[in-house]
Amino acid sequence: MSGPSTYNPKSGFERWLDARLPLPRLMHDTMSTFPTPRNLNIWYTFGGILTFCLAVQIVTGVVLAMHYVANANLAFDSVEAIMREVNYGWLIRYMHSNGASMFFLAVYIHMFRGLYYGSYKNPRELIWIIGVLIYLLMMATAFFGYVLPWGQMSFWGATVITNLFSAIPVVGNSIATWLWGDFAVGDATLNRFFSLHYLLPFIISGVVGLHIWALHVPGNNNPLGIDVKSPQDTVPFHPYYTVKDAFYLVCFIILFAAFVFYSPDFFGSPDNYQPANPLVTPPDIVPEWYLLPFYAMLRSIPNKLLGVIVMGGAIVTLVFIPWLDTSRVRSCRFRPLMKQFFWAFAVACLLLGYCGAQSVDAERFGVPLVWVARIASLYYFAFFWLIMPVIGLIETPKKLPASIAQSVLGDNAATPAE
């Protein structure tokens, strides 16, 4: 589908450059004329939105690093100085902290879209797996970043997450100590986390490059999940998707701005405005919202090692999805059974997130939430390891349309659109 390049250098300089560094050709072929299915809906705009999020985090992060001090005695005060003394420091820091939440919001929508339309299936397995890797790197980066303000949640979050490694038999405690560089989370830990927090986004950028490269080999999947068969099925990426993506991006920025300007601490915890105190754990320690489903899984298992394995397994499972799904049809639009299980899966994830946010012993309507979390966790794993393979074999998919063009343009498909 990439096909031969259609780039035609116009000026002498463009020809000169093209013979030496064909960057304009790359841009032209991937962002301008790239044939893109004409039926991509709103959920396909999140790839562009995520690129924006990454850029915002890197730019604001580099700026914050100009003022931040990675020292256990000074970190908290330096963040407050950014908020109070640095020109527009409040804006840049609130963009960065809310930007992390917006990044995860977008990545979850992006992932669920991929799941629903079967974007992980042949020939796009690697795009999906690279995506899972990006997600993992994002979680690591977000975790390191959350530690840096050195508030109570930062400190105790770091303590709890690094203690997960102590669940590993035999070497666990040595690994935890190695991660800390001390007998507990402290100055050494803060410094290495800052270093890694600065490094990882650039690694993410590189892996995002691979993600997009891999995408441009088979081209985009689409809501119908059928292959592009003729030029009729596609439109050039520019201007059709540049303009569409731009519109939805601005809508997303409006949501982002609403948080930054009018509810900047919505996703935060008041406890993180108290300086880290290694002697006192806050009564309710909860991770950031985007990690809550995994936190709920961890808490629902009454065994340290097993809990960590389940939590890790929930993420590792994602890598195997391309081969766990046995259906020959990609899109859930044509999979009546799978569609229902998919939505049940979405509900299970939301339930897990909800349970993770409540205290361990909470009950709702007389039901202990720990049991809700257990059932939801069970469904999470069953969805991938049992339902996906089995449904693919027994389900009768609906009839697929003949082509994208016919589905979108109806009977007029035969006549050119313009």
Next chain:
Amino acid sequence: MQLKTHASRLALGLALGSALLAGSAYAEGTDTKRHHPKDEKFSFEGPFGTYDRGELQRGYQVYKEVCAACHAANHLSFHNLDEPGGPEFSEAQAKALANAVRIQAEPNDKGETTDDKGVPLMRPGTLADHFPAPYANENAARANNSGALPPDLSMLVKAREGGAQYVYSILTGFHEKPPAGFKLAEGKYFNPYFEGWNISMPPPLTNNGVSYSDGTKATIEQQAHDVTTFLAWASEPKMEERKRFGFGAMVFLIMLAGVLFMAYRKLWKDQH
């Protein structure tokens, strides 16, 4: 549960301070979960809310005359007092306020930091100085407050669940009657808006405990309202700038979205 065990393992035996702070005496069978904060209204709420200058200036007076005796406000500097979006004292007023406090002086030419009698050398404050803390360190603060640590006030409103309403409720919540059978711990005060209902802070405000120069009647409620506004500003001194910037950004973004939507519709009209 497991996570908390890990976390608390590190804090093993060292939670003494928090126990003293939170108050550890619970009456048998009484649910001492803190009451929901009072629904006090503040001028700085909502997308267009701003701080009331009068409240901020009076609040600063309450802070200085009452709270500052025990509580630090480390993140505030005197130059904040004349900056836009705050109490907006004039520069001369802010300088006078700074000059009135004594700050530990830098070592003199002989390298001394104390005089012959061991009294620390002091100098008048400047606009660049942070608000001085009432105690030299945490241990001194605890020793002077029967073991409890008066929290730093410069972040308090943001650092407490319930924010301004919570702080206001604590300040005005001392006069409620404890339920029958509730036993107050030794040296503590009853306040149902505080977790555990036992608070180490004695009731700080009294009617006419301060005298306002602008003629406002200094009731406990008025003082609590003023000082809470001041503390809200102390937590979020750039709030007004943020909301103003945000309004411009929103108007701009909605305009841009409108134009892009038209471009998008126009472009795609014939494509589906």
Next chain:
Amino acid sequence: MAATTSDAGTRRDFIYVASASIGAVGAAAMAWPFIDQMNPSSAALALGSIEVDLAAIQPGQQVLVKWRGQPLFVRRRTPAEIASAKAVDVASLPDGNARNANVADSAPATDANRAIKPEWLVVKGVCTHLGCTPQAATPQIPQGEYGGWLCHCHGSMYDTAGRIRKGPAPENLAVPPYAFLSDTRIKVG
């Protein structure tokens, strides 16, 4: 049909240009906070003034204090130093401007325009060539040929009024804004 197509084409072009321009304006506006954050913070600006006690400084002695992160020379000049500074013909100076924040921008570099009180010379200890700190001359250890300062980096020589006399530096040592709070106390900035 052709007419409506071209009409639609124009409107389409307009809406593209409009959205691209509005977007560009927004991006440009958003750049400002990211540029301005590198300017001195309000805390740094509040530190902009210091007070210096003059009581302990002996004639012929110079004290070095830090002002806005840079060295500041406060020198109590001897009568001989004042006399030698006053004797110089302003027209012969490489830089004829007073470079004094307390007098008019165009004021000539007479000794009277360099010091508010002749006994006290207050100048920034920053060589106007490339920013090194010049060494002060004392009666025992001369620095340069003019009794004032010598910058060891590139050999600029200043006289006892802090005026450039020889070497690559283009300007006289700058006099910061300062005022006498009392006979023995100045406030700089």
